[in-house]
Amino acid sequence: MLGNFTYHNPTKLIFGKDAMDALATELAGYGPTVQLVYGGGSIKKNGIYDQVIAALKAAGKTVVEDAGVMPNPTVEKLYKGVAIARENHVDLILAVGGGSCIDYAKGVAVSANLPADVDPWQKYWVDFDEPAADLDVIPVGSVLTMVGTGSEMNCGSVITNHEIKMKVGHVFADARVFPKFAVLNPEFTYSLPKYQMVAGIFDIMNHITEQYFSGTDDNTSDYLSEGLMRSLVTASRAAVANPEDYEARSNIMWCATWALNTLVACGKSTDWEVHMLGQAVGAHTDATHGMTLAAVALPYYRLVMPYGVEKFARFATSVWGVSPEGRTTEELAAAGLDAMEAWMREIGCVMSISELGATEDMIEAIADSTLVMQGGYHPLSRDEIVAVLRASL
Ligand code: NZQ
Numbered sequence: 001m002l003g004n005f006t007y008h009n010p011t012k013l014i015f016g017k018d019a020m021d022a023l024a025t026e027l028a029g030y031g032p033t034v035q036l037v038y039g040g041g042s043i044k045k046n047g048i049y050d051q052v053i054a055a056l057k058a059a060g061k062t063v064v065e066d067a068g069v070m071p072n073p074t075v076e077k078l079y080k081g082v083a084i085a086r087e088n089h090v091d092l093i094l095a096v097g098g099g100s101c102i103d104y105a106k107g108v109a110v111s112a113n114l115p116a117d118v119d120p121w122q123k124y125w126v127d128f129d130e131p132a133a134d135l136d137v138i139p140v141g142s143v144l145t146m147v148g149t150g151s152e153m154n155c156g157s158v159i160t161n162h163e164i165k166m167k168v169g170h171v172f173a174d175a176r177v178f179p180k181f182a183v184l185n186p187e188f189t190y191s192l193p194k195y196q197m198v199a200g201i202f203d204i205m206n207h208i209t210e211q212y213f214s215g216t217d218d219n220t221s222d223y224l225s226e227g228l229m230r231s232l233v234t235a236s237r238a239a240v241a242n243p244e245d246y247e248a249r250s251n252i253m254w255c256a257t258w259a260l261n262t263l264v265a266c267g268k269s270t271d272w273e274v275h276m277l278g279q280a281v282g283a284h285t286d287a288t289h290g291m292t293l294a295a296v297a298l299p300y301y302r303l304v305m306p307y308g309v310e311k312f313a314r315f316a317t318s319v320w321g322v323s324p325e326g327r328t329t330e331e332l333a334a335a336g337l338d339a340m341e342a343w344m345r346e347i348g349c350v351m352s353i354s355e356l357g358a359t360e361d362m363i364e365a366i367a368d369s370t371l372v373m374q375g376g377y378h379p380l381s382r383d384e385i386v387a388v389l390r391a392s393l
Protein backbone atom coordinates (compact mmCIF):
# COMPACT_ATOMS: atom_id res chain seq x y z
CA MET A 1 0.00 0.00 0.00
CA LEU A 2 1.28 3.46 -0.84
CA GLY A 3 2.32 5.33 2.27
CA ASN A 4 1.31 8.95 2.81
CA PHE A 5 3.29 11.52 0.88
CA THR A 6 3.45 15.09 -0.34
CA TYR A 7 4.94 15.59 -3.78
CA HIS A 8 6.06 19.11 -4.59
CA ASN A 9 8.89 19.68 -7.02
CA PRO A 10 9.26 23.36 -7.86
CA THR A 11 12.29 23.19 -10.21
CA LYS A 12 11.67 24.50 -13.72
CA LEU A 13 13.52 22.31 -16.23
CA ILE A 14 14.59 23.61 -19.60
CA PHE A 15 15.73 20.67 -21.71
CA GLY A 16 17.31 20.18 -25.13
CA LYS A 17 19.82 21.49 -27.65
CA ASP A 18 18.40 25.01 -27.43
CA ALA A 19 18.01 25.10 -23.66
CA MET A 20 20.69 27.76 -23.19
CA ASP A 21 18.60 30.23 -25.19
CA ALA A 22 16.37 30.51 -22.13
CA LEU A 23 19.11 31.28 -19.60
CA ALA A 24 19.17 35.07 -19.94
CA THR A 25 15.39 35.21 -19.53
CA GLU A 26 15.53 33.02 -16.43
CA LEU A 27 18.29 35.18 -14.93
CA ALA A 28 16.19 38.31 -15.44
CA GLY A 29 13.87 37.13 -12.69
CA TYR A 30 16.49 37.68 -9.97
CA GLY A 31 18.43 40.60 -8.47
CA PRO A 32 21.57 42.15 -9.95
CA THR A 33 24.41 40.12 -8.36
CA VAL A 34 25.12 36.52 -9.33
CA GLN A 35 27.63 34.20 -7.66
CA LEU A 36 28.88 32.06 -10.54
CA VAL A 37 29.90 28.66 -9.17
CA TYR A 38 31.93 26.22 -11.25
CA GLY A 39 34.54 23.50 -10.91
CA GLY A 40 38.09 22.91 -12.03
CA GLY A 41 37.84 24.39 -15.50
CA SER A 42 36.10 21.89 -17.80
CA ILE A 43 33.55 24.57 -18.70
CA LYS A 44 36.33 26.82 -20.00
CA LYS A 45 37.62 24.05 -22.31
CA ASN A 46 34.27 23.03 -23.77
CA GLY A 47 32.91 26.54 -24.32
CA ILE A 48 30.05 26.40 -21.80
CA TYR A 49 31.63 29.16 -19.68
CA ASP A 50 31.52 31.61 -22.61
CA GLN A 51 27.86 30.83 -23.25
CA VAL A 52 26.98 31.37 -19.59
CA ILE A 53 28.90 34.65 -19.41
CA ALA A 54 27.09 35.84 -22.57
CA ALA A 55 23.71 35.10 -20.94
CA LEU A 56 24.74 36.84 -17.70
CA LYS A 57 25.82 39.88 -19.72
CA ALA A 58 22.61 39.90 -21.73
CA ALA A 59 20.68 39.88 -18.45
CA GLY A 60 22.78 42.79 -17.16
CA LYS A 61 24.17 40.94 -14.13
CA THR A 62 27.19 41.70 -11.98
CA VAL A 63 29.14 38.44 -11.78
CA VAL A 64 31.07 37.31 -8.73
CA GLU A 65 33.17 34.28 -9.71
CA ASP A 66 33.43 31.33 -7.33
CA ALA A 67 35.53 28.73 -9.16
CA GLY A 68 37.40 25.61 -8.10
CA VAL A 69 34.59 23.54 -6.62
CA MET A 70 36.21 20.12 -6.37
CA PRO A 71 34.46 16.79 -6.97
CA ASN A 72 33.03 15.85 -3.55
CA PRO A 73 32.99 19.46 -2.27
CA THR A 74 34.61 20.02 1.09
CA VAL A 75 33.43 21.90 4.14
CA GLU A 76 36.45 24.25 3.86
CA LYS A 77 35.36 25.22 0.35
CA LEU A 78 31.81 25.68 1.62
CA TYR A 79 33.00 28.18 4.23
CA LYS A 80 34.80 30.17 1.49
CA GLY A 81 31.68 30.22 -0.66
CA VAL A 82 29.59 31.42 2.25
CA ALA A 83 32.06 34.29 2.78
CA ILE A 84 31.78 35.26 -0.91
CA ALA A 85 27.98 35.25 -0.74
CA ARG A 86 27.97 37.36 2.43
CA GLU A 87 30.53 39.91 1.23
CA ASN A 88 28.77 40.48 -2.06
CA HIS A 89 25.14 40.18 -0.91
CA VAL A 90 24.45 37.94 -3.87
CA ASP A 91 20.93 37.61 -5.23
CA LEU A 92 21.32 34.31 -7.08
CA ILE A 93 23.83 31.48 -7.06
CA LEU A 94 24.30 29.98 -10.52
CA ALA A 95 25.97 26.57 -10.49
CA VAL A 96 27.50 25.44 -13.79
CA GLY A 97 28.69 21.86 -13.53
CA GLY A 98 27.67 18.55 -12.02
CA GLY A 99 26.36 17.45 -8.67
CA SER A 100 29.38 18.82 -6.85
CA CYS A 101 28.80 22.39 -8.04
CA ILE A 102 25.05 22.25 -7.51
CA ASP A 103 25.31 20.65 -4.06
CA TYR A 104 27.89 23.24 -3.07
CA ALA A 105 25.70 26.06 -4.39
CA LYS A 106 22.80 24.77 -2.27
CA GLY A 107 25.12 24.56 0.73
CA VAL A 108 26.14 28.18 0.31
CA ALA A 109 22.54 29.17 -0.34
CA VAL A 110 21.24 27.78 2.96
CA SER A 111 24.25 28.90 5.01
CA ALA A 112 24.98 32.47 3.94
CA ASN A 113 22.15 33.97 6.00
CA LEU A 114 22.82 31.96 9.15
CA PRO A 115 23.92 33.96 12.21
CA ALA A 116 27.72 34.34 12.18
CA ASP A 117 28.16 32.10 15.23
CA VAL A 118 26.32 29.13 13.67
CA ASP A 119 28.53 26.60 11.90
CA PRO A 120 26.67 25.38 8.79
CA TRP A 121 28.52 22.03 8.83
CA GLN A 122 27.30 21.35 12.36
CA LYS A 123 23.81 22.63 11.70
CA TYR A 124 23.02 20.85 8.46
CA TRP A 125 25.51 18.09 7.77
CA VAL A 126 25.99 16.79 11.33
CA ASP A 127 22.57 17.43 12.85
CA PHE A 128 21.11 16.38 9.53
CA ASP A 129 17.63 15.78 10.90
CA GLU A 130 17.50 19.44 11.91
CA PRO A 131 14.25 20.95 10.61
CA ALA A 132 14.93 23.55 7.97
CA ALA A 133 11.96 25.82 8.73
CA ASP A 134 14.26 28.67 9.77
CA LEU A 135 16.08 28.63 6.44
CA ASP A 136 16.64 31.94 4.70
CA VAL A 137 17.74 30.64 1.32
CA ILE A 138 19.45 32.44 -1.54
CA PRO A 139 17.93 31.16 -4.80
CA VAL A 140 20.00 28.69 -6.84
CA GLY A 141 19.92 28.10 -10.59
CA SER A 142 21.88 25.53 -12.53
CA VAL A 143 23.36 24.67 -15.89
CA LEU A 144 24.05 20.94 -15.81
CA THR A 145 27.22 19.55 -17.43
CA MET A 146 27.61 16.14 -15.73
CA VAL A 147 24.70 13.75 -15.43
CA GLY A 148 24.00 11.40 -12.54
CA THR A 149 23.19 12.91 -9.16
CA GLY A 150 19.79 14.47 -9.89
CA SER A 151 20.93 17.48 -7.87
CA GLU A 152 19.50 19.70 -10.63
CA MET A 153 15.96 18.84 -9.48
CA ASN A 154 16.25 17.90 -5.81
CA CYS A 155 16.96 19.49 -2.46
CA GLY A 156 19.92 17.37 -1.38
CA SER A 157 23.45 18.57 -0.74
CA VAL A 158 26.42 16.32 0.01
CA ILE A 159 29.47 17.82 1.73
CA THR A 160 32.71 16.07 2.74
CA ASN A 161 34.72 16.72 5.89
CA HIS A 162 38.12 15.08 5.41
CA GLU A 163 39.31 15.92 8.90
CA ILE A 164 36.71 13.71 10.56
CA LYS A 165 36.32 11.39 7.53
CA MET A 166 32.63 11.98 7.03
CA LYS A 167 30.79 12.55 3.76
CA VAL A 168 27.24 13.52 4.62
CA GLY A 169 24.16 14.38 2.59
CA HIS A 170 21.43 16.62 3.92
CA VAL A 171 18.05 16.37 2.24
CA PHE A 172 16.56 19.72 3.10
CA ALA A 173 12.97 18.66 2.33
CA ASP A 174 12.14 22.28 1.65
CA ALA A 175 10.92 23.71 -1.65
CA ARG A 176 13.20 26.72 -1.29
CA VAL A 177 16.35 24.60 -1.62
CA PHE A 178 15.47 23.01 -4.97
CA PRO A 179 17.13 24.86 -7.85
CA LYS A 180 14.71 27.44 -9.22
CA PHE A 181 15.62 26.41 -12.73
CA ALA A 182 17.88 23.90 -14.43
CA VAL A 183 19.22 24.19 -17.96
CA LEU A 184 19.77 20.71 -19.42
CA ASN A 185 21.48 20.42 -22.80
CA PRO A 186 22.51 16.78 -23.42
CA GLU A 187 25.24 17.98 -25.81
CA PHE A 188 27.00 19.57 -22.83
CA THR A 189 27.78 16.06 -21.58
CA TYR A 190 29.65 14.98 -24.74
CA SER A 191 32.97 16.25 -23.36
CA LEU A 192 32.78 14.13 -20.18
CA PRO A 193 35.54 11.54 -19.91
CA LYS A 194 34.14 8.00 -20.25
CA TYR A 195 34.98 7.29 -16.60
CA GLN A 196 32.72 10.14 -15.44
CA MET A 197 29.95 9.22 -17.86
CA VAL A 198 29.92 5.64 -16.59
CA ALA A 199 30.12 6.75 -12.95
CA GLY A 200 27.07 8.93 -13.59
CA ILE A 201 25.21 6.06 -15.26
CA PHE A 202 25.77 3.77 -12.30
CA ASP A 203 24.84 6.56 -9.89
CA ILE A 204 21.49 6.81 -11.70
CA MET A 205 20.95 3.03 -11.60
CA ASN A 206 21.74 2.98 -7.91
CA HIS A 207 19.46 5.90 -7.09
CA ILE A 208 16.65 3.89 -8.61
CA THR A 209 17.54 0.58 -6.93
CA GLU A 210 17.93 2.30 -3.55
CA GLN A 211 14.27 3.30 -3.80
CA TYR A 212 13.03 0.15 -5.57
CA PHE A 213 14.46 -2.42 -3.15
CA SER A 214 12.07 -1.87 -0.26
CA GLY A 215 8.56 -2.97 0.56
CA THR A 216 6.50 -5.94 -0.58
CA ASP A 217 3.45 -4.01 -1.79
CA ASP A 218 2.16 -3.32 -5.30
CA ASN A 219 3.31 0.25 -5.79
CA THR A 220 3.15 2.48 -8.88
CA SER A 221 6.48 4.05 -7.95
CA ASP A 222 8.15 0.65 -8.56
CA TYR A 223 6.69 0.39 -12.08
CA LEU A 224 8.04 3.88 -12.83
CA SER A 225 11.42 2.73 -11.52
CA GLU A 226 11.42 -0.34 -13.77
CA GLY A 227 10.72 1.82 -16.84
CA LEU A 228 13.54 4.19 -15.92
CA MET A 229 15.98 1.30 -15.38
CA ARG A 230 15.13 -0.27 -18.74
CA SER A 231 15.59 3.05 -20.50
CA LEU A 232 18.90 3.62 -18.71
CA VAL A 233 20.31 0.21 -19.66
CA THR A 234 19.43 0.71 -23.32
CA ALA A 235 20.75 4.25 -23.45
CA SER A 236 23.94 3.41 -21.54
CA ARG A 237 24.93 0.77 -24.09
CA ALA A 238 24.34 3.21 -26.96
CA ALA A 239 26.29 6.01 -25.21
CA VAL A 240 29.26 3.76 -24.44
CA ALA A 241 29.35 2.73 -28.11
CA ASN A 242 29.00 6.32 -29.31
CA PRO A 243 29.34 9.11 -26.72
CA GLU A 244 27.86 11.60 -29.19
CA ASP A 245 24.62 9.66 -29.64
CA TYR A 246 22.22 12.49 -28.79
CA GLU A 247 19.27 10.19 -28.26
CA ALA A 248 21.19 8.11 -25.72
CA ARG A 249 22.76 11.06 -23.91
CA SER A 250 19.40 12.84 -23.68
CA ASN A 251 17.69 9.73 -22.31
CA ILE A 252 20.44 9.29 -19.71
CA MET A 253 20.04 12.93 -18.69
CA TRP A 254 16.28 12.59 -18.37
CA CYS A 255 16.57 9.30 -16.45
CA ALA A 256 19.01 10.91 -14.00
CA THR A 257 16.62 13.71 -13.21
CA TRP A 258 13.67 11.39 -12.59
CA ALA A 259 15.75 8.89 -10.66
CA LEU A 260 16.30 11.36 -7.86
CA ASN A 261 13.78 14.16 -7.94
CA THR A 262 11.71 12.44 -5.20
CA LEU A 263 9.09 10.96 -7.59
CA VAL A 264 9.98 7.27 -7.41
CA ALA A 265 10.28 7.41 -3.62
CA CYS A 266 6.66 8.52 -3.27
CA GLY A 267 4.77 6.22 -0.92
CA LYS A 268 7.89 4.18 -0.15
CA SER A 269 10.32 3.79 2.71
CA THR A 270 13.98 3.75 1.68
CA ASP A 271 17.29 3.22 3.44
CA TRP A 272 19.89 4.45 0.91
CA GLU A 273 22.39 1.99 2.41
CA VAL A 274 24.52 1.60 -0.73
CA HIS A 275 24.99 5.37 -0.62
CA MET A 276 25.92 5.21 3.06
CA LEU A 277 28.59 2.62 2.23
CA GLY A 278 29.75 4.47 -0.89
CA GLN A 279 29.92 7.80 0.92
CA ALA A 280 32.04 6.20 3.64
CA VAL A 281 34.42 4.86 0.98
CA GLY A 282 34.42 8.35 -0.55
CA ALA A 283 35.22 9.99 2.78
CA HIS A 284 38.39 7.87 2.99
CA THR A 285 39.47 7.84 -0.66
CA ASP A 286 37.88 10.94 -2.24
CA ALA A 287 36.95 8.62 -5.12
CA THR A 288 34.36 9.42 -7.80
CA HIS A 289 30.89 9.04 -6.26
CA GLY A 290 29.27 6.71 -8.81
CA MET A 291 32.26 4.36 -8.76
CA THR A 292 32.18 4.09 -4.96
CA LEU A 293 28.60 2.86 -5.31
CA ALA A 294 29.47 0.42 -8.10
CA ALA A 295 32.25 -1.08 -6.00
CA VAL A 296 30.06 -1.89 -2.98
CA ALA A 297 26.61 -2.46 -4.52
CA LEU A 298 26.78 -6.13 -5.49
CA PRO A 299 28.20 -7.51 -2.22
CA TYR A 300 25.56 -5.44 -0.39
CA TYR A 301 22.65 -6.58 -2.55
CA ARG A 302 23.76 -10.22 -2.40
CA LEU A 303 23.77 -9.96 1.38
CA VAL A 304 20.30 -8.39 1.72
CA MET A 305 18.66 -10.35 -1.13
CA PRO A 306 17.24 -13.14 1.10
CA TYR A 307 15.27 -10.52 3.07
CA GLY A 308 13.53 -9.18 -0.05
CA VAL A 309 13.84 -12.08 -2.44
CA GLU A 310 10.49 -11.55 -4.21
CA LYS A 311 11.45 -8.02 -5.24
CA PHE A 312 14.88 -9.16 -6.42
CA ALA A 313 13.16 -11.84 -8.52
CA ARG A 314 10.84 -9.20 -9.99
CA PHE A 315 13.91 -7.04 -10.75
CA ALA A 316 15.38 -9.98 -12.71
CA THR A 317 12.36 -10.41 -14.96
CA SER A 318 11.09 -6.81 -15.24
CA VAL A 319 14.41 -5.04 -15.74
CA TRP A 320 16.78 -7.66 -17.15
CA GLY A 321 14.36 -9.97 -18.98
CA VAL A 322 15.58 -13.07 -17.13
CA SER A 323 13.20 -15.98 -17.68
CA PRO A 324 11.62 -17.44 -14.53
CA GLU A 325 11.35 -20.79 -16.37
CA GLY A 326 13.08 -23.58 -14.46
CA ARG A 327 14.32 -21.26 -11.69
CA THR A 328 13.35 -21.05 -8.05
CA THR A 329 12.57 -17.56 -6.72
CA GLU A 330 16.04 -17.49 -5.13
CA GLU A 331 17.74 -18.53 -8.37
CA LEU A 332 15.79 -15.93 -10.32
CA ALA A 333 16.71 -13.22 -7.82
CA ALA A 334 20.39 -14.18 -8.02
CA ALA A 335 20.24 -14.20 -11.83
CA GLY A 336 18.96 -10.61 -11.78
CA LEU A 337 21.98 -9.45 -9.82
CA ASP A 338 24.23 -11.48 -12.14
CA ALA A 339 22.66 -9.65 -15.08
CA MET A 340 23.29 -6.30 -13.42
CA GLU A 341 26.88 -7.33 -12.77
CA ALA A 342 27.40 -8.29 -16.42
CA TRP A 343 26.03 -4.90 -17.52
CA MET A 344 28.24 -3.05 -15.04
CA ARG A 345 31.34 -4.84 -16.37
CA GLU A 346 30.23 -4.22 -19.96
CA ILE A 347 29.92 -0.45 -19.54
CA GLY A 348 33.13 -0.13 -17.50
CA CYS A 349 32.15 0.30 -13.84
CA VAL A 350 34.81 0.00 -11.16
CA MET A 351 34.07 -3.28 -9.39
CA SER A 352 36.24 -3.06 -6.26
CA ILE A 353 37.10 -0.50 -3.63
CA SER A 354 40.79 -1.40 -3.90
CA GLU A 355 40.75 0.12 -7.40
CA LEU A 356 39.59 3.32 -5.66
CA GLY A 357 42.45 3.34 -3.16
CA ALA A 358 40.91 1.46 -0.23
CA THR A 359 43.03 -1.18 1.48
CA GLU A 360 42.35 -3.99 3.95
CA ASP A 361 43.71 -1.93 6.86
CA MET A 362 41.16 0.84 6.12
CA ILE A 363 38.11 -1.41 6.45
CA GLU A 364 37.38 -0.80 10.14
CA ALA A 365 37.70 2.97 9.71
CA ILE A 366 35.44 2.96 6.63
CA ALA A 367 32.93 0.94 8.66
CA ASP A 368 33.13 3.64 11.38
CA SER A 369 32.14 6.23 8.75
CA THR A 370 29.16 4.17 7.49
CA LEU A 371 25.75 5.28 8.72
CA VAL A 372 23.17 2.51 9.16
CA MET A 373 19.71 3.43 7.97
CA GLN A 374 16.27 1.86 8.43
CA GLY A 375 13.61 1.47 5.77
CA GLY A 376 15.03 -1.17 3.44
CA TYR A 377 14.94 -4.95 3.68
CA HIS A 378 17.60 -5.38 6.32
CA PRO A 379 19.52 -2.88 8.46
CA LEU A 380 23.19 -3.86 8.52
CA SER A 381 25.00 -4.91 11.69
CA ARG A 382 28.57 -3.75 12.22
CA ASP A 383 29.83 -7.22 11.23
CA GLU A 384 27.77 -7.14 8.05
CA ILE A 385 29.15 -3.71 7.10
CA VAL A 386 32.66 -5.06 7.52
CA ALA A 387 31.73 -8.19 5.53
CA VAL A 388 30.33 -6.10 2.64
CA LEU A 389 33.43 -3.89 2.60
CA ARG A 390 35.77 -6.93 2.69
CA ALA A 391 33.83 -8.53 -0.17
CA SER A 392 34.16 -5.24 -2.10
CA LEU A 393 37.98 -5.16 -1.87
O1 NZQ B 1 35.41 20.42 -12.05
P1 NZQ B 1 35.33 20.32 -13.53
O2 NZQ B 1 36.55 20.79 -14.22
O3 NZQ B 1 34.08 20.90 -14.09
O4 NZQ B 1 35.33 18.73 -13.87
C1 NZQ B 1 34.27 17.88 -13.47
C2 NZQ B 1 34.68 16.91 -12.37
O5 NZQ B 1 36.06 16.66 -12.41
C3 NZQ B 1 33.97 16.94 -14.62
N1 NZQ B 1 32.98 17.48 -15.55
C4 NZQ B 1 31.73 17.90 -15.28
N2 NZQ B 1 31.10 18.22 -16.42
C5 NZQ B 1 31.98 18.01 -17.42
C6 NZQ B 1 33.19 17.55 -16.88
N3 NZQ B 1 34.27 17.24 -17.64
C7 NZQ B 1 34.15 17.40 -18.97
N4 NZQ B 1 33.00 17.83 -19.57
C8 NZQ B 1 31.90 18.12 -18.84
N5 NZQ B 1 30.76 18.50 -19.45
O6 NZQ B 1 33.41 15.80 -14.01
C9 NZQ B 1 33.99 15.62 -12.74
C10 NZQ B 1 32.93 15.18 -11.76
O7 NZQ B 1 31.99 16.21 -11.53
P2 NZQ B 1 31.07 16.16 -10.23
O8 NZQ B 1 30.18 17.33 -10.23
O9 NZQ B 1 31.92 15.91 -9.04
O10 NZQ B 1 30.23 14.80 -10.47
P3 NZQ B 1 28.79 14.40 -10.02
O11 NZQ B 1 27.76 15.09 -10.82
O12 NZQ B 1 28.79 12.93 -10.01
O13 NZQ B 1 28.66 14.95 -8.51
C11 NZQ B 1 29.21 14.24 -7.43
C12 NZQ B 1 28.81 14.85 -6.10
O14 NZQ B 1 27.39 14.85 -5.93
C13 NZQ B 1 27.04 14.15 -4.73
C14 NZQ B 1 28.17 13.15 -4.62
O15 NZQ B 1 28.27 12.58 -3.33
C15 NZQ B 1 29.37 13.99 -4.97
O16 NZQ B 1 29.79 14.77 -3.87
N6 NZQ B 1 25.68 13.61 -4.81
C16 NZQ B 1 24.65 14.47 -4.73
C17 NZQ B 1 23.34 14.05 -4.68
C18 NZQ B 1 22.20 14.96 -4.57
N7 NZQ B 1 22.38 16.25 -4.51
O17 NZQ B 1 21.06 14.51 -4.51
C19 NZQ B 1 23.00 12.63 -4.69
C20 NZQ B 1 24.10 11.77 -5.18
O18 NZQ B 1 23.84 10.47 -4.70
C21 NZQ B 1 25.46 12.19 -4.77
O19 NZQ B 1 25.74 11.73 -3.45
Ligand code: ZN
Binds near residue numbers: 149203275289
Ligand atom coordinates in the same frame (compact mmCIF):
# COMPACT_ATOMS: atom_id res chain seq x y z
ZN1 ZN C 1 24.33 8.94 -5.83
